[in-house]
Amino acid sequence: MKEIRLHGRGGQGAVIASQILVNAFVIEGKYGNSMPFFGFERRGAPLSAFVRFDDRPIREKTQVYSPDCVIVVDPTLRSAVKVFDGLKGERIAVLNDRKAIDQIDLPESMPESVNKVGIVDATKIAIECIGVPITNTSMLGAFAATTGWVKLDSIVRSFELFLNPKLLEGNVKAARAAYEAVQVRELVTL
Amino acid sequence: MVTEQVKHTSNAARGVGKVTVMDGNKAAAYGALLSRVQVLAAYPITPQTPLVEYLSQFVADGALKADFVEVESEHSSLSVLHGASLAGARTFTATSGQGLALMYEPYNRTPTIRLPIVMGIATRDGISPQCVWGGHQDAINVRDAGWIQLFVEDNQEILDTVIMAYKIAEHPDVLLPVNVCYDGFYLSHMADRVEIPPQEIVDEFLPPYRPTHQILDPDNPMSIDPLTPNELFMEYRYKHLQALQRAKQVIADVDQEFASLFGRGYGGLIEKYRMDDAEIAIVGIGSPVGTARVAVDRARDEGKKIGLVKVRALRPFPREELVEALRNVRSVGVMDKNVCFGWGTGVLFMELRSAMLGVPKPPATVGFIDGLGGSDITMEHYARAIAIVDDSANGLAHQEITWLGLEEE
Structure with missing residues (x-):
């Protein structure tokens, strides 16, 4: 079983992204589930969502405290929330940032907590493809490229179950663009 | 009444359905849809709210041929179902926390007039300290109002248990309402892999509701829940309690029958x-x-x-x-x-x-x-x-x- 934690802010679609991800795993014949952290529902407030997937039924009904991967939908969250806490296993971080991968100022703790990082300017891609800075679908494209755990096609096919039909085309474009654009680097652990 | 081996994957060839992803509220809505409910009345309340939206959508899309009565409170939603159930309809509603509290009077009347209504409770803690989140306190607080209360573990079990609940509620040995209690947020808002059983097999499992007991029929008028004195009251109470005890065997039998058709059993009363x-x-x-x-x-x-x-x-x-x-x-x-x-x-x-x-x-x-x-x-x-x-x-x-x-x- 692998565990994924998504970090976003209210209104950025992190919860829907977690549901799309579950559907993508199920399309591929796996089991998966996701649940949001149930806090105060406010636009802009930090929130998280938890995804688990496996070849066997998922039985745990708890939050994810030790993720194999974190997806950080909003670049400003890294200074507000301990997004890398508890990483285990492959220790992958998929980040939304406009900086190039060698220019990004990662927190000091990061080389110890993250093994592999994928960075994409999801905000720019979302504005170009959808017209609004809603980065959830772009980040899913970046997730697929960075982790290799799920096919981009399975993610894109899952959009129609969760997204407004009018926004489908733009979101598919955004996911594909982020899949291509994400820069992936293995970090040297100290 | 207990099965040691519970199958969580379907292997009953005819009962295998389509696999998809849905949250617990949608699983409850699908349970009602597949049970071919005829009258719905519900008032939205966190964390049950999406369920009301899903049911409205099903009716608007024509997927569910039912009357959806928009009510101004939970007291009305269950009271509307009393009338519908007495007229012979299969009915469904759901609520949570404060909504259940506002429903207290018709809630207590539902089992005593022996109406086989099925109601979801997306369980919620509180009422105070003010809280919208999960906890079993709402359903627990009304555990001795005379309903059957079934608690479930995941979204598949929500869908399957709503269908089973009608078979239990409408059984002539029982004729009591059933609560399907699923954890607020933990299940109501959890997206999970769920298999939707084929409609034709659900139809085979759950034939249409044909009331033979309490019916509002203009050709055959009957008075429902009149002032009930002394010994008659005691007799009604006694029979109600007996029916609730008889439900144990029915719950176990219905679970076994469900398992034989759909490949998923849950053990009946316990697992x-x-x-x-x-x-x-x-x-x-x-x-x-x-x-x-x-x-x-x-x-x-x-x-x-x-x-x-x-x-x-x-x-x-x-x-x-x-x-x-x-x-x-x-x-x-x-x-x-x-x-x-x-x-x-x-x-x-x-x-x-x-x-x-x-x-x-x-x-x-x-x-x-x-x-x-x-x-x-x-x-x-x-x-x-x-x-x-x-x-x-x-x-x-x-x-x-x-x-x-x-x-x-």
């Missing part, structure tokens, strides 16, 4: 997990049972002879089944997501302890309270609980009731 050679056990109810399975597996890997008993039916209380399931264990830990104010314990703990009265060499019982107000019952909390149960089995000192969420602070 035993790894209990064969267990020396200690955890007893749980609702969605935390899923986490408990993993905790039990891990403790088994460490060499502990531990099992798990899941309580599906809180009402009627599976007294004999629990006594039988736990007769060979030395100590039992009960996980409650509610409180019993009168005893300073959880309700399930106190009821299990009552069930053990008079049993020769009963197991020690240890109580745990956790998961109130949406707090997370973690794997570490279960590990701690198991350690305490182990201490109790070994005669070591331990508290009778441990509040797991508060211990760490």
Whole structure:
């Protein structure tokens, strides 16, 4: 079983992204589930969502405290929330940032907590493809490229179950663009 | 009445359905859809709100041929269903927390006039301190209003149990309403893999409702729930209680029939997990049972002879089944997501302890309270609980009731 934690802010679609991800795993014949952290529902407030997937039924009904991967939908969250806490296993971080991968100022703790990082300017891609800075679908494209755990096609096919039909085309474009654009680097652990 | 092996994947060829992803509210809505309910009335309240939206959508799309009555309160939603059910319709509603409180009067009347209404409760803690999050307190507080109350563990079980609930409620030996209680947020908002059973097989399992008892028929007028004096009142109460006890066999039978058609059974009143050679056990109810399975597996890997008993039916209380399931264990830990104010314990703990009265060499019982107000019952909390149960089995000192969420602070 692998565990994924998504970090976003209210209104950025992190919860829907977690549901799309579950559907993508199920399309591929796996089991998966996701649940949001149930806090105060406010636009802009930090929130998280938890995804688990496996070849066997998922039985745990708890939050994810030790993720194999974190997806950080909003670049400003890294200074507000301990997004890398508890990483285990492959220790992958998929980040939304406009900086190039060698220019990004990662927190000091990061080389110890993250093994592999994928960075994409999801905000720019979302504005170009959808017209609004809603980065959830772009980040899913970046997730697929960075982790290799799920096919981009399975993610894109899952959009129609969760997204407004009018926004489908733009979101598919955004996911594909982020899949291509994400820069992936293995970090040297100290 | 207990099956040791519960199948979680479908292998009944005819009953295999389409696999998709949905949250618990949608699973409940699909259960109502596949049961071909004819009248719906519901008022939105967190965390049940999406269920009302899904049902409205089903009706608007024509997928569900039902009258959806938009009401101004929960008191009205259940009262509307009283009329519809008395006119012979299969009916559905759902609520949570404060909504259930506002429904209190018709809620109490539903079972006494023996209406086979099925109602979801997306369980919510509170009412005060003000809280929208999960906890079993709302459903627990009305456990003795005379309804059947079934608690479920995951979204597939929500969908399947709504369908089974009609078969139980409408059974001539029962004729009582059923609550399908699913954890608010933990299940209501959890996206999960769910198999939608084929409609034609559900139809075979659950034929249309044909009332023969309480009917509002202009050609054959009858008075429903008139002033009921003394001995007649006592007789009604007695018969109601008898019916609730008869429901035990029906719940078990319906589960077996469901399993034979769809390949998924849930054990009826309770489910035993790894209990064969267990020396200690955890007893749980609702969605935390899923986490408990993993905790039990891990403790088994460490060499502990531990099992798990899941309580599906809180009402009627599976007294004999629990006594039988736990007769060979030395100590039992009960996980409650509610409180019993009168005893300073959880309700399930106190009821299990009552069930053990008079049993020769009963197991020690240890109580745990956790998961109130949406707090997370973690794997570490279960590990701690198991350690305490182990201490109790070994005669070591331990508290009778441990509040797991508060211990760490």
